[in-house]
Every structure is written in C-alpha cells, then in structure tokens.
Amino acid sequence: MERILVVGVTGAGKSTLARALSGRLDLPYRDMDALYYTGREWAVNDDLVATVSRLADEPRWIVDSLGYPEVRDLLWDRADTVVWLDYPRHVVMPRVLRRSVRRTVTREVLFGGNRETWSDWLSRHHPAWWAWTQHTSRGREIAHRAADPRFAPLSTVRLRHPRDTAAWLAAL
Template identity: 55%
Template sequence: MPYHEMDALHYVGPGWAVDDGFAAKVAAIVSSPGWVFDSFGYPQVRELLWEHADTVVWLDYSRSVIMPRVLRRSLRRTLLREPVFGGNRETLAGWFRRDHPAWWAWSQHAARRAAIHRLVHDPRFAHLRVIRFGAPEEADTWLYDLIHR
C-alpha cells in the first residue's frame, strides 16, 4: 500500500510553509483503495483519517522510550544539517522554540495519548481494528510475525 508521511504533505516549502491544500490532499488519498499514514494526524484531518481507516496501529510508548529517540533524531538533523519536510532544516536556535520536536514531544505526550484513547473508544470509530503496542519489542514481534507468515 502507498505510504504517506503526514509532515511531508503538510510542510511544503522553506520557512516551514504549510500547504493550503493539505486537507484536500489527505481527503483525496483516503478516498483511494489503500493507504498508510505515519501519524496520529493533524487536527484538521484526524477524524477524516479515522473514518476511512480500517486499522490503527497505536505505538503507545512511554516518554522514556520516545524522548531519547526524538532527541537523537533532532540532534542528528541539527548537527548534520539534514533536510527535512519542504527542504527545511532543524537549527540550534530552533531547539529553544516551543514547537521544536523535542519540546513538542515532551509537552504533548499525555494529551496525545488521551486523545487517541478517546478516539479508540469513540462509537463513531467502532469499525476500526486497533492494534496497540506499549513497548517497541511488542511492535517488533508483531511486525516480524506479519512479514514471516
């Protein structure tokens, strides 16, 4: 199935420019027969994704798992000047902004977890198969078994 990176659809140019047609792009993708998104989604498309999905894989990891990953990734991107979405780059100055991935991951962890929990139990999404993993080892085992069937 085609894989779509949510941030790459959302940020399309220098200065973290946002695509005005983002929601329309997502709507077109979810109307196709099969797709995979990598994110809980942006609020403007979150319910659209859940309405059209048949499965949600929830990586419900603790902060102690998430934060080292976010920090390593952002540090690598900053030091190596790796381009990310829309050709943008993480900068040293960006680390002091509230929307930097590290700050955002820390501050939004509990709220995102609670929001996903609400959606999982929302009757509108009772059609979804929800696969929840609380640790990377659980996801690794599931994926290994899926591939080696």
Template identity: 45%
Template sequence: MRRVVVFGTTGSGKSRLAQRLAERTGLRVVELDALYWGRDWQPAPVDLFRYRVENEVRQGDWIVVGNYGQVRDLTWHPADTLVWLDLPLPLVMSRLVRRTLKRALTKEELWGTGNRESLANAFFSRQSILLWALRTHHKYRERFGAECAALGQEKRVVRLRSAAEVERFVSAGPLGVGQASLPY
C-alpha cells in the same frame, strides 16, 4: 490490513514503523507532515491540507502516518486498522533527541520542503520539538485513548506500548497474524 493509520506522540517512531509495514505489505505510505508543511515551516491552510489528504486517500490502499486532527475524519474513517504507538516518555524522548541531533548535524531536508531541523531551534527555542513532545505526550495519550475507545468494535485498533510489542507486531507478518487488537 489494507488501509492503516499509524499515529502516536512526536518521536514515537511512526514513520519508521510505517516504512517497515510498507516493506512487508507493499502498501504506499502517506506522510501527513509532507502534506502539511511548506517552505520555512509554513503550515498549509486547512482547506488545502484537507484537499491534499483527500486526494491521497481517495483510492487504493495505504498507510497514513500522522496525528493531525484536522484530517482525522479523512484518514480514520476509511481505515480498517489503526496502529497506536503509545510508548513510554523516556523511550520517546531518547529517540527524539537522537533523531533531532542526526537531522540537525546532517542538515537533512524534510519532506522535500527545504525545511531542516537545527540545534538552536531544537534545544533553545519555544518551538522546540523536544518541548513539544514533553508537553503533549500525556495529553495525546488521553486523547487517543478516548478516541479509540469511542470507536468500539468499528475498527481494528492495535495499541503498542513497548519496543518489544512493536517488534512482535512487525514480525507477525502483513496481516499482523497473531497480534490481537489490544485494549486501551
């Protein structure tokens, strides 16, 4: 496990899992959100975003965190392991609510961009991350399932469906020894 992509729905724990894997493996974490979002929540133009990602994954070993379809070819193709956090919606939503409240109350800056989550935006806006998670959870599950199935045996795909499976995967060691690729 030298080039890893951690993906899953919003709030599933991608960044936390990537950090834990990085601590065990020494791999560098590439946070796609940090490459995509600019000040005032302005997204990078696609060409710039792809350029940034290409520079990050060109050399060395890494753990990429994120779901961006615009760069999936740049991240999934060179990866040897794909880790799919496919957790139940109630668990995802409870984690996302806690994370959003914490970030909003502490005014945590995200990715060095000056961006911060707010209670108003999280709970009372059409751009709510909570609404986004509710709307996309099922859609992402279907999309990721189809994309992983299309890979066949080309990549090691680990689909983690519960907090217990995540813990077993992390505890298995740097190579995920004892953790077989799970069926979709």
C-alpha cells in the same frame, strides 16, 4: 488492513514502522509531515484538506500520523486499522533527542526543504519539546478516538514497547 494510521507521540517511531508496514503489506505509504509542510520556513500546504481527502479516498494506504487537526477526523473516518505506538516517555525522549541532534548537526533536509537548527531547540514547537509536553495529552486523545464508536469498525493495535512492535511486525 488496507487503510492504516500509525499513531503515537513525536519520536515514537511512526514513520519507521509505517515504512516497514508499507513494504510488508505492499501498501502505499504517505508521510503526513511531507503532505503538511510544503515550503521553506515550515510553510503549510494550503490544499491539505483536498490532498488528504484524495489520499483517504484511495482503497489502500498507510499514513504515519494521528492527523493534523484539519484532517484528523477525515483520516480516522476512513481508516480501518490504527497501530498505536504507546511508548513511555523514557523510551521516546532518547529517540527524539538523538534524531533532532543528528538532524541539526548534519543539516538534514526535511519536509519542504526545511532543516532543524540549534535556535529551533528554543521553540515550544521543536520535536523534543513537543514530545515531552504532548506525551500525556496525545495518549489520552488516541485512547479516546480508538474507543469512539464514530470510528467503528476500527481495529486498534496498541503496542507499548519497541520489543512488542518488533514481535507484532515479525508475526505479520
């Protein structure tokens, strides 16, 4: 495991697991949202493809994302391992709701200096709405990609519950 994608729906714990794996395996960790959002008002990195291409060319890395559409195939082509947090909605939704409430109340600074606001909760792009509406389709896309021979040889670790993830991580 030298080039790892940690994938799953919003709120599954991708970043948390990626940071833990980074420490355990001594791999450089890259936060995909921090690469994608580079400025206020959720401005997108105009150089995303070039930035991710350079990252993907590196011999060792871990990224906490399925990948934004512009760079998704690039990451999947170069990864050797996908760790899929395939948790059910009843596990993911309380996590994403707690995280978003905390971020909104504390005014936590996120990627590019942005913050979650109470008015953001009304947007279909808010993490809570996104996690709910994208749960099934995201799972189908990951399953399709994991089985796609274009990405072979790609090792896929599919974890269906946080206790499975904890056991897998402890066994590394």
